[in-house]
Each structure stands twice: as structure tokens, then as C-alpha cells.
Amino acid sequence: MDMEPAEGGGEVKPLEEENGVEPMDTVDDASRSAKALDLLRRFLAVQRRRAEAYTKLRRGFSDYMSNGGEEAYQKLCREITQEFNDCSKEVIELESMFLMPDLCRADLANLLKAVQAQEKQKLHLSIKIQVLKKSCRPSERLVMHDSCRFDNVKGHQCVHVQEITEAAGTEDAEADAEYDNALKEAICGVQEAVTCINEYMEEVRYEIEELQSE
Template identity: 65%
Template sequence: MIMEDFEKKMSLTDPMELETQHQNNNKSSQTLILLRRFLLIQQRRAQAYAKLKRSFDEYMVSGGELAYQQLCSEITLEFNDCSKQVLEMEFLFLSPDYGRVDLAQLLRAVQTQEKQKLHLTATIQVLKKAGRPSERLLSHENCRFTKPVEHECVHVHEITEAAGTEEAEADAEYDNALKEAIRGVQDAVIAINEHLEEVKYEIDALEAE
């Protein structure tokens, strides 16, 4: 009797309905694969940032300009490759095969924040390399050397009130620029993490189907 009921239900199922169900299941599994790939790309980005920070910290201590510049070039290529792959995913989600405009927009939002984060990270490193105006080392190229260990420094000048104010303003401007860039990176990281939570919720929902 149970078998007869089952066969009856199967015979009543529209073949087109079965095909649609199969397509939906296939679409869900493909979407799941893409979203998991996206999370792996985000891990690659995180690792690249960690390498960049390590290299910059070493550069600030040892001054190895060449090694630092070489790593910056490698990291730039890594970020470009990540962006290219995410862009391809966006196009797939926008295509009729997937029809997930919401996910395409989610990935686009992450891309925008990642671009901002990278730009501001570079700004922070440039500022830190330059140092505060009042603490920058002087170049003695134009100074007159009178003895092997003594020279007449052209940089020595009477510290006037105006010069002191100018230096203080330059320092304040530098400090504000650095704080703004650091705050911008923090804001971008918060926004990226929020978007990644949305991606994880979507993965959980698809896995539950």
C-alpha cells in the first residue's frame, strides 16, 4: 500500500517540475562553491596584508628599501589577481544562470572597501616612512666641512616664533592625516567583516536546503 502511494505520487509529479527542482539544486550548489571560493580569496588577502605589514616593520628597523619595494610589487600582483577573480564571480552572479544580483552587489561592496583599505594602508606607510616634519633627519649635502669631524651646517638658523608655529602646524597636519588614514582602514575592516558575515549566512542557508 505504501509502495502504491509512493508510485502514485511519483506519477503525479510533473517532469518539468522535477527538472526545475534539479536546476535549482544545481544552481544552489554552484552558488555555494562560488561563495566558498570567495571566502578563500579573502583569506589570501588577509595573508597578503600580514606579509606587507611584516615587511614594512622590517624596513622601518633595517631600512632594506629594495626588499620592501620588491614585496610591495608582489603584493600588488596578489591583490590584482584576487580582485580579478572576485570580479568574475560578480559577473556570474549577475548572469541568468545564477540570477543573484544581491550576491553580486555584496561582492562589489567588499571590493570597494578592499580598494579603500589598500589605498589607505599605502598612505599610512608613506606617512610613516616620511616621519613627522619636526623629526625628519636633515641632509648635509650643501654643508661646508671645515675639519674631518666638524662642519658649518647651513640648516642651523635662529628659531623664531613664526618658524616654531609653522613646524607645529606641519606636525599637526601630519598627525591628522595619519589618524584619518588609520581610522579609514579600521572603518573599511569593520565594513568588510560585516559583509563577510552576510556571505557566511548565505552559505549556511544554502547548506540547509
């Protein structure tokens, strides 16, 4: 640091202090941009993992509906749940890193947080859709005959046989309508979540382009 001699050969002092400016550490803008860029690329990698997990879940459910295999399907659900939990933890970590003093990018942290919220909603409704499809519409569900009796002479004596009345038909129709509405709402909810996620991801890609150009 340049020093300026005081009059009469006395004590010397930094020029910055003479001008009333305190020395301070400066943040390297290029380094900040590079770090932010790296974090956003890591976030894109997490989103790819999520997309692959959804594909695996859909295929597994389709196979289950076609061929059965409850144990295999439940095992797949546990694996997918763990994968989504791992992805969520990594995104939360990335959010906290964007808030660190060396970056101070609350805007990007909030962007990742918004995606995280929509991903949570998408997963919740996706699982709800599968649960509904597994159970089928009320009027199409198979009746279990564990409590029925079998007579050597009369054969199967079903305890589920009942007189079909107008009231029973109305009840079945209402149950089916409730089921259909629940399924429709879940499907629409997933579509809305996907739309929001895609819009947020466009913002992420725009930020990446901006950081690359700096």
C-alpha cells in the first residue's frame, strides 16, 4: 500500500484513511457467477433424476395393473419415495447455498423453493391417482367371497347377492361420480403443477444463460 509521509517527517498513514475510505475485501464477480452457475446446473441434474423416477414409477404401475405383483410394486414405491426424498434434500441444500454471504442470491433460492413446492404437489397427486386407479370405480370393484359358504349340493351360496333397487342404483351412481371427480381433480392438479414447474424451469435456464454470458 502506498504511504504518504506526514509533514515534518512524522507518522505516516494510508492514503485510504486520509480520504475517509476503509479497506475492504472485494468479491470476485466472475467467481460468484461461476458458483451460481454450478449450483443451477446441479439443480438441473436433480430435476433429471426426478423425471427418471417418474418414468420408472409410471412403468412399474402400468406393469402392476396389467400383470399384478403387489410385492414388486410396493418395493418400487419404496425405492421411488427414497429417491424423491434424496432429491428434496439436495434442493434444500442448494437453496441454503444461494443464501450464503458469498452469493446472496435470494431470488434463485426462492426460485428453487417454488419448484420444490410444485414437485411436492405433483408427487402427492400422482400417488393419489395411482391409489384411485388401483381401487377402481366403486361399481366395478370385485366382491371378495371369503365370507361366503359352499354347499356340496347347492354349490356356492353368495352372501353378497342383494336385490337391485332404485336406491341402491342411485347410491352406486353417486359413489362412481365422487370417484370420477376425485380422479379428475387429481389429474388436473398434476397438469397444473407440471405447467408451473415448466415455467419455473424456463426461468432457471434463462438465469443459466445470463450467468454464462457474464
